[in-house]
Amino acid sequence: MADLVFLDGKFLPRQRAHISVQDRGFLFGDGVYEMIRASGGRMFEPDRHLERLESGLRALRIGVGTPSRYDLLEIARRLLEGNGLLAGDATVYLQITRGAAVRRHNFPPDATPATVFVSAATFLPLEELRHRGGSAITQPDTRWSRCHLKTVNLLPNVLAKQAAVEADVTEAVFVRDGFITEGSSTNVFGARDGELFTHPTSNHILPGITRAVVLELAAEIGLRVRETPILAAEARDLDEMFITGTTTDVLPIVRLDGRPVAGGVPGPIALLLQERLAERLEGPTRPLPLREVVA
Amino acid sequence: MADLVFLDGKFLPRQRAHISVQDRGFLFGDGVYEMIRASGGRMFEPDRHLERLESGLRALRIGVGTPSRYDLLEIARRLLEGNGLLAGDATVYLQITRGAAVRRHNFPPDATPATVFVSAATFLPLEELRHRGGSAITQPDTRWSRCHLKTVNLLPNVLAKQAAVEADVTEAVFVRDGFITEGSSTNVFGARDGELFTHPTSNHILPGITRAVVLELAAEIGLRVRETPILAAEARDLDEMFITGTTTDVLPIVRLDGRPVAGGVPGPIALLLQERLAERLEGPTRPLPLREVVA
Numbered sequence: 001m002a003d004l005v006f007l008d009g010k011f012l013p014r015q016r017a018h019i020s021v022q023d024r025g026f027l028f029g030d031g032v033y034e035m036i037r038a039s040g041g042r043m044f045e046p047d048r049h050l051e052r053l054e055s056g057l058r059a060l061r062i063g064v065g066t067p068s069r070y071d072l073l074e075i076a077r078r079l080l081e082g083n084g085l086l087a088g089d090a091t092v093y094l095q096i097t098r099g100a101a102v103r104r105h106n107f108p109p110d111a112t113p114a115t116v117f118v119s120a121a122t123f124l125p126l127e128e129l130r131h132r133g134g135s136a137i138t139q140p141d142t143r144w145s146r147c148h149l150k151t152v153n154l155l156p157n158v159l160a161k162q163a164a165v166e167a168d169v170t171e172a173v174f175v176r177d178g179f180i181t182e183g184s185s186t187n188v189f190g191a192r193d194g195e196l197f198t199h200p201t202s203n204h205i206l207p208g209i210t211r212a213v214v215l216e217l218a219a220e221i222g223l224r225v226r227e228t229p230i231l232a233a234e235a236r237d238l239d240e241m242f243i244t245g246t247t248t249d250v251l252p253i254v255r256l257d258g259r260p261v262a263g264g265v266p267g268p269i270a271l272l273l274q275e276r277l278a279e280r281l282e283g284p285t286r287p288l289p290l291r292e293v294v295a
Numbered sequence: 296m297a298d299l300v301f302l303d304g305k306f307l308p309r310q311r312a313h314i315s316v317q318d319r320g321f322l323f324g325d326g327v328y329e330m331i332r333a334s335g336g337r338m339f340e341p342d343r344h345l346e347r348l349e350s351g352l353r354a355l356r357i358g359v360g361t362p363s364r365y366d367l368l369e370i371a372r373r374l375l376e377g378n379g380l381l382a383g384d385a386t387v388y389l390q391i392t393r394g395a396a397v398r399r400h401n402f403p404p405d406a407t408p409a410t411v412f413v414s415a416a417t418f419l420p421l422e423e424l425r426h427r428g429g430s431a432i433t434q435p436d437t438r439w440s441r442c443h444l445k446t447v448n449l450l451p452n453v454l455a456k457q458a459a460v461e462a463d464v465t466e467a468v469f470v471r472d473g474f475i476t477e478g479s480s481t482n483v484f485g486a487r488d489g490e491l492f493t494h495p496t497s498n499h500i501l502p503g504i505t506r507a508v509v510l511e512l513a514a515e516i517g518l519r520v521r522e523t524p525i526l527a528a529e530a531r532d533l534d535e536m537f538i539t540g541t542t543t544d545v546l547p548i549v550r551l552d553g554r555p556v557a558g559g560v561p562g563p564i565a566l567l568l569q570e571r572l573a574e575r576l577e578g579p580t581r582p583l584p585l586r587e588v589v590a
Contacts, residue, residue: 005316021313106459155323159355
């Protein structure tokens with residue numbers, strides 16, 4: 001099956017998708033991105049992802065020639081279809097940068113078109129890990145103070161995730177001023193006495209789509225929720241800890257910095273939210289058999 | 296004259312220099328760079344630049360297939376020659392990223408070769424501005440806490456420089472916890488009662504090559520120097536303020552946030568350091584006439 005991607009107005013094989021060395025994504029990390037989950041060809045919460053993308057583009061004032069939300073969705077659909085990803089799990093990746101121009105820090109000339117890159121790939125959910133529970137290490141949150149923007153200035157996240165891989169754990173969890181902010185590519189939740197905790201949306205965390213969905217699911221279930229940061233020093237006293245993300249879903253964390261959290265086993269709240277999220281991913285209006293028809 | 300650049304082992308025209316959409320420079324800003332000044336075909340302090348580049352590569356653990364310092368210098372020399380930049384002022388730009396691979400935050404497979412990009416361009420020194428003096432605005436230092444690394448995670452610098460351009464000033468100067476750290480692409484100095492001040496090297500500033508040279512020149516001249524940060528609120532009480540950088544040289548700042556600094560005119564210390572730096576740029580062993588012979 002061809003691995004088609006979309007770049008600057010054209011569909012082409014991934015190996016032939018090249019950008020200029022003068023692209024401001026390459027030179028400055030001057031762009032934003034999104035990763036959307038697709039299940040059986042159906043994208044999960046695409047509007048929220050594209051709304052966040054647009055909000056990032058507005059904040060950074062990137063916009064020349066950027067496709068409409070409708071066009072981006074259509075491009076994503078065509079990639080899922082063209083790459084044989086209408087069955088099973090997949091991800092759609094979208095990145096928009098401020099385009100290619102002679103290198104200078106300030107914005108390029110007004111007419112410089114943005115670079116638009118979209119790709120789709122098959123994806124293997126972490127089924128087994130999700131049931132068994134994952135592990136994490138803490139890392140100092142060295143990032144800038146505009147983490148609510150989903151930019152490709154991702155070097156601190158890269159280094160934190162690499163530290164996690166080398167420590168043989170699932171995720172690295174950032175700690176700023178003693179508080180857990182979020183993971184290198186996930187949001188972090190805790191539960192104690194039946195109450196759910198997570199860092200409030202602020203300039204120090206990404207407003208995760210899965211985070212928002214989990215908060216909705218928690219409300220549906222009737223859980224009390226407090227958007228307040230978790231003290232890293234108190235994390236191991238939680239009844240449960242879990243991380244959320246587009247490719248992570250709801251993943252219980254049962255070890256932190258080498259020591260058990262919450263008795264070292266996934267807790268009931270995480271497992272319940274996991275189940276409810278899976279139902280949402282399947283889609284409320286399209287039961288399982290239909291997926292196979294579409295595929 | 297052809298605009299040749301060097302990319303991944305080959306010299307080729309800039310318009311044909313393209314990288315994969317999977318390059319980690321594009322996806323994560325996962326790389327470092329240097330800008331070297333050349334004058335009459337002679338690079339200024341190339342060893343210090345390449346030493347800083349190597350130190351950044353070591354810190355980020357990028358290294359597979361990276362050319363030696365000798366090879367990078369040779370590539371730069373060939374670009375200066377091939378692009379007709381042996382006379383006048385030019386800059387050499389070098390960028391090395393962690394290469395192209397399937398997108399995931401942690402490092403790619405060990406054998407993934409780094410992407411090496413080198414280019415050279417003509418450059419017009421800010422002669423008139425340097426004599427008249429420039430202006431600056433302050434901007435909150437929103438950057439991460441590893442600013443000593445010269446990475447391409449440059450979005451905060453981009454936004455600060457754009458704010459400067461829109462305020463019709465020369466540079467944006469970052470303020471962290473009330474103190475001036477550095478400019479968006481320069482270091483900042485102040486002078487009071489014959490004493491020079493600049494932010495100490497730390498994780499909050501780039502150890503500028505021109506900064507280091509200016510400190511040496513100050514010592515030669517016999518100026519007292521204190522590497523201590525300048526309080527933004529006290530900046531206008533300085534006798535002089537100036538910024539330094541590879542393409543900025545020594546540039547007096549005579550207005551800050553719309554109000555005069557140091558009487559609104561360049562001070563004697565900045566002008567003296569400017570002159571001494573110009574002598575160094577010309578090179579101690581190669582007086583002016585010889586440049587024309589080489590060209």
